[in-house]
Amino acid sequence: MFGKRSNDGTQRRIAPAAAAGSGVPMKPADAQRPAAPAAEPTPAKKPEVVTPERRHSEEYYDVKTTVFNALIDTIDLTQLAKLEAPAAREEIRDIVSEIIQLKNVVMSIAEQEELLEDICNDVLGYGPLEPLLARDDIADIMVNGAESTFIEVGGKVQKTSVRFADNSQLMNICQRIVSQVGRRVDESSPICDARLPDGSRVNVIAPPLAIDGPCLTIRKFKKDRLRLDNLVKFGSISPAAKTILEVIGRVRCNVLISGGTGSGKTTLLNCLTGCVDHDERIITCEDSAELQLQQPHVVRLETRPPNLEGEGEITMRDLVKNCLRMRPERIIVGEVRGPEAFDLLQAMNTGHDGSMGTLHSNSPREAISRLESMIMMGGYALPPKTIREMITGSIDVIVQASRLRDGSRKITHITEVIGMEGDVVTLQDIIVYEITGEDANGKLLGRHRSTGIARPRFWERAQYYGDTGRLAEALSSAEVSDSNGNPMGN
Numbered sequence: 331m332f333g334k335r336s337n338d339g340t341q342r343r344i345a346p347a348a349a350a351g352s353g354v355p356m357k358p359a360d361a362q363r364p365a366a367p368a369a370e371p372t373p374a375k376k377p378e379v380v381t382p383e384r385r386h387s388e389e390y391y392d393v394k395t396t397v398f399n400a401l402i403d404t405i406d407l408t409q410l411a412k413l414e415a416p417a418a419r420e421e422i423r424d425i426v427s428e429i430i431q432l433k434n435v436v437m438s439i440a441e442q443e444e445l446l447e448d449i450c451n452d453v454l455g456y457g458p459l460e461p462l463l464a465r466d467d468i469a470d471i472m473v474n475g476a477e478s479t480f481i482e483v484g485g486k487v488q489k490t491s492v493r494f495a496d497n498s499q500l501m502n503i504c505q506r507i508v509s510q511v512g513r514r515v516d517e518s519s520p521i522c523d524a525r526l527p528d529g530s531r532v533n534v535i536a537p538p539l540a541i542d543g544p545c546l547t548i549r550k551f552k553k554d555r556l557r558l559d560n561l562v563k564f565g566s567i568s569p570a571a572k573t574i575l576e577v578i579g580r581v582r583c584n585v586l587i588s589g590g591t592g593s594g595k596t597t598l599l600n601c602l603t604g605c606v607d608h609d610e611r612i613i614t615c616e617d618s619a620e621l622q623l624q625q626p627h628v629v630r631l632e633t634r635p636p637n638l639e640g641e642g643e644i645t646m647r648d649l650v651k652n653c654l655r656m657r658p659e660r661i662i663v664g665e666v667r668g669p670e671a672f673d674l675l676q677a678m679n680t681g682h683d684g685s686m687g688t689l690h691s692n693s694p695r696e697a698i699s700r701l702e703s704m705i706m707m708g709g710y711a712l713p714p715k716t717i718r719e720m721i722t723g724s725i726d727v728i729v730q731a732s733r734l735r736d737g738s739r740k741i742t743h744i745t746e747v748i749g750m751e752g753d754v755v756t757l758q759d760i761i762v763y764e765i766t767g768e769d770a771n772g773k774l775l776g777r778h779r780s781t782g783i784a785r786p787r788f789w790e791r792a793q794y795y796g797d798t799g800r801l802a803e804a805l806s807s808a809e810v811s812d813s814n815g816n817p818m819g820n
């Protein structure tokens with residue numbers, strides 16, 4: 331069934347095995363393999379042995395290339411793609427074992443197993459990335475060309491020994507990833523965003539733009555999304571500040587989450603949405619869907635890049651504008667980075683209280699000016715003061731997330747937007763994180779402390795929603811009790 335060529339001995343020897351393995355009617359053949367769980371794409375031998383730290387000899391790579399080429403000559407990849415993953419894997423294993431025998435390759439059983447696993451990963455999965463993808467402790471995978479791959483674990487970036495045979499293998503893997511979401515990456519369209527089947531977010535930038543080979547960046551999807559409780563446990567936020575955030579989320583304050591790349595903005599946004607009551611209709615707009623809302627009434631929207639002809643783009647702004655016609659109660663924008671800022675503010679201003687978004691900036695103050703410039707760059711001929719008034723009229727709270735130099739992630743500010751003084755937007759911190767020192771291991775020590783504001787501006791809202799009790803308690807305890815905010819990091 332997979333026979334593609336018949337001009338050498340390999341083919342004749344292998345074809346029967348291939349046919350026997352696949353079985354023409356696929357379902358029964360599948361049914362004979364009882365233990366394979368359907369959801370797991372590579373259930374067979376998960377790479378416990380195959381750690382990213384492993385290093386192979388050049389010989390191993392030579393053998394692998396030989397076997398791999400023979401395999402590619404033998405099987406028909408398009409046919410293979412039609413099989414379910416476990417069946418396809420079985421198929422490849424059969425053929426590869428035969429090739430190894432045919433070519434008289436000398437290998438230990440263990441090496442052979444590894445080779446099989448490697449080749450299956452190359453053909454069916456994401457090749458050398460598989461062991462990294464299988465690990466749950468990795469936050470980001472950064473591939474900078476075939477030779478160098480970095481990962482982020484526990485807030486720290488480290489180099490791995492993962493390497494690809496060459497840039498074209500890496501490019502093939504990139505291509506395989508993006509083709510799953512109907513996109514393409516090559517020299518003529520060298521930038522591409524995509525998503526892995528598990529929800530991980532992927533960006534590819536290929537040569538000639540990336541000078542040293544294709545760069546692949548994967549923000550791994552966390553199966554167990556962090557919740558506010560986890561953030562407390564990590565010391566990212568104090569218990570009192572957590573309660574304050576819960577109230578802010580629940581009583582429909584308009585919230586902007588500000589922070590740098592990888593500071594935990596999306597995570598925090600996801601946590602905050604957890605405080606939303608279950609009877610609200612929520613619409614989320616994202617560039618690539620990451621949020622996992624638990625409410626029953628959620629509509630998820632995703633932007634779309636232009637196609638090869640440069641047509642068909644749907645921008646964030648298009649989505650936010652469309653949202654307004656969908657009777658949302660809250661609008662959640664994954665990342666505000668352009669003219670959609672204007673539409674989001676308008677939505678916040680016109681009865682969609684409790685809308686939220688994240689924005690890339692390093693402090694609450696900077697967040698305001700970033701918003702302002704986004705609106706100006708969107709081509710609105712509004713005087714700066716009007717824009718600022720619009721911002722103060724819309725945003726209630728800015729929450730700042732930061733990744734500190736020791737790799738830990740903290741919520742460093744919960745800040746209210748109070749109003750205007752002359753031309754200047756006035757902000758009022760409610761909770762701030764103070765660094766108090768550093769321990770022997772280089773971990774930063776610090777505490778979340780209240781600034782002593784007993785009646786924040788959203789107090790009235792809290793009253794309206796009957797949530798002042800825990801708010802008052804949290805505000806007063808933030809002042810005294812957690813002054814030893816624990817230094818545990820992530």
Ligand SMILES: Nc1ncnc2c1ncn2[C@@H]1O[C@H](COP(=O)(O)OP(=O)(O)O)[C@@H](O)[C@H]1O
Nearest residue numbers: 469561564566591592593594595596597739820
């Ligand atoms: N407070 C935290 N403590 C530990 N890890 C965190 C924390 N917040 C986020 N993370 C992890 O950091 C990574 C980046 O988080 P993310 O929310 O996607 O960042 P951003 O949206 O700012 O780029 C994720 O892997 C996430 O699980």
Ligand SMILES: [Mg+2]
Nearest residue numbers: 595596597665
């Ligand atoms: Mg994000």
